[in-house]
Amino acid sequence: MEVKLNIKRFDPELPSDNEWWQEYSIQINSNTTILDALIKIRDEIDGTLALRCACRASICGSCGMRVNGRARLVCKTRVESILKNNEPLNIEPLGNHSIIRDLVVSLDSFFSKIDQVTPYIVPDSEPETGEFIASNESMENLLTSMNCIMCGVCVSDCTVLEVDNKFIGPAALAKAWRFVEDPRDGKKEERLRYLNDQDGGIWDCTRCMQCVEVCPKGVAPMDRIMEMRESAIESGNKSTSGYKHTESFYNSVKKHGRLDETRLAVDSAGITNIPRLLDLAPIGMKALLKGKLPPLIPHKAEDKEKIKDIYKKVEEKKQ
């Protein structure tokens, strides 16, 4: 069947009008991926169309793009699976990246953020012979982050990066998590302190979930960030506005059965983003528990006593 692809073009070498949308029509079948379609356009219709691709099999991370406003790996997306009423698909380069040409973006900032998290293991000491001894469980745990193919899809759609490019961002933080969690690494505390204290570190995520939704490899960067917040608090990093939020939130709910917004704003050094604060609640609970208990904050605080009860239980559990 015939479909239309509407592609955002950019050519820095043109003196003017160097940005435009261009529509292409091509024939596809039910297994044609968006990447197949783009390659077909490039091969048969317009060789000037620039894009990156290599493996075709969702493993090399080259072909992240925005399709109808959402970042994806186009090799992994069949055209039919997102086609609506045969309307043209809008294809643009990844967001939050500067554009080199057409669908090709610069990854300089992406990789400079990876550099920022000391992305290699730094063991305290090495075994005299043979490998490090580690449980299979601890290694399999790291697979989540090792699955990251550095495609930049999460970075494209991260809502914080959109407004603050100092944020280390989902991909690099997921990479950081891999070393924080690696039992062979000797710098866990230093890593956590850095990620905790750093402007743009773990406390700058708003938990918008975008990265979890768009990541094609199940890395779930936000979950990794939340785990690091927990670890950071557990290892005593309590002097950040992020932690103070959490604590203030915790105390506020405990005392009043509801959130005292004024109090909070004061406590946490001028940060007033309420959705962001709400996000911190479960972490406060979890940190308190140092273990696992599902977040228990009710939406409405009609029963103050009940809430006190919850707190009591949590605090008992902590002992």
Add this chain to the structure above:
Amino acid sequence: MYEHDILIIGAGLAGLRAAVEGVRNGMNVGVISKVHPVRSHSNAAQGGINAPLTDRGDDWEDHAYDTIKGSDFLADQDAVEIMSREAGESVIELERMGVIFSRGDDGKLGTRRFGGQKIARTFFVGAITGSAILHVLFEQSIKYGLNVYEEWFVTKLLIEEGKCCGVIALDIKTGELYVIRAKSVIIAAGGAGRVFEPSTNAIICTGDGLALAWQAGAAVMDMEMIQYHPTTLAGTGILMSEAARGEGAYLLNSDGDRFMEKYAPEYMELASRDVVSRSEQTEINEGRGIDGNVLLDLRHLGRKYIESRLGYLQEVGVEFMGIDLAEQPIPIRPGMHYIMGGIKTDVNGATSVDGLYAAGECANVSVHGANRLGANSLLDTVVFGRRAADHATNYVKNIKHVNLDASYLENEKKRLQSIIDRKNGERPAIVRNEMANSMTLGIGVFRNQKTMEKAINDISGIRDRVKNISIDRKGAVFNTDLIFALELEFMTDVAWSIVHSAISRKESRGAHFRTDITTRDDKNWLKHILVSKDNESKNGVKVETLPVNITKWEPVERQY
């Protein structure tokens, strides 16, 4: 002016492993790669890496013998010995760099079983072994502050006074062309899958390194040895890793029979790759296939097992074919996967040109011979990548940079400009697809005199047409159109070396299976075939042979 002691073309496993070694040796190392390092095709390796770990009861000689038998006795046994002996240390070293290999209950590295081997000695990271190793080597490159020319494309090797002394390369982002001087160059530019269609290889696997060496006069060896992987996805040719069969998957024909019983009763689905591919092709040819495919069946392994041990395969099944492997078998067929042949090197990676080294898939030390065992290629890249860098380190001690005439760069600029300026020619993609289809028909799972003669004819025509292709993009920034034109030229050189090597071998051995001469002929053909560029001869090719190095394993008939 850019200058290095050792310049490495390629940032896959072979290139990065070599680079780490070079830096540790105190060398000024440069790495140049047409894609960002983590995009290199090594990331696609799913199954694992072989190593006989002698401290836990494995014997390097067993691994060596499995490798040699798998190679149909075409591997050089001195090279295999080195690889098997150094394997354990190489894998342990990767672990220490941070690779998260699967473990056994004792917390030590755990294994899975792979084809063509009697025991389990394949180390792995889920179904992402290649990616997990590549990313860790990339991490190391950051740790060592390695100098990487990212998205630079090498167009030519510079040879002066018989020595390789650098390269000319295009910065893809700006379109600028540069000379990079080097006292030694290691080619680690990977495979040539796209010379065929379909292939499990990435679109970037265009044999550039093979062609660069060929054009510089270095010999390539046993180029007819093309591995067809038994389990590639119907249609696209995306790989379904051997790990599936390693974990116990069945191969079924249209009657629902496990047909490997007929062909390899002892090893069954885990016989050597060439054997399994031919068995499948025979089933298909004899009418027991399904639309040109057979079936890979994992259902009996159960959902939980499939999802935990073979998660990526499940992802491919569901996303690309809409098939849930726990519920349904998936159609597969043999597809071009790996080239055993390559730039001829000694056990230190040295080629026939001074100062020029090669390692990884583009090289042929000859450890894979006529057929590579699964999970031996990653091992090859790290063992011989390291050795090449060590040898180059010694070599450059007595070498000075050569003064290069400015005309090198000017001539290359003119050459590229003439491609950009050419008008009204064919589109590169058309010529490329024809070439790849011709190669698969001529040098396929089965081949004979007739198919190979036709391939020579076809490729000869293609080589003429390539001179007249024209491209749409005229600008400098990210001109991928130009890159494809250059890659196509490289591919036709590689194809040319393959067809001439193939037609010279008058026997069947390993991956080279001729329907007109079906047996192995050790008396006349227990030897390597070397081809190199020869401007004097009519077809531009010189063909020679070289004896196989046999240390202690006398050739016997290969049975599984």
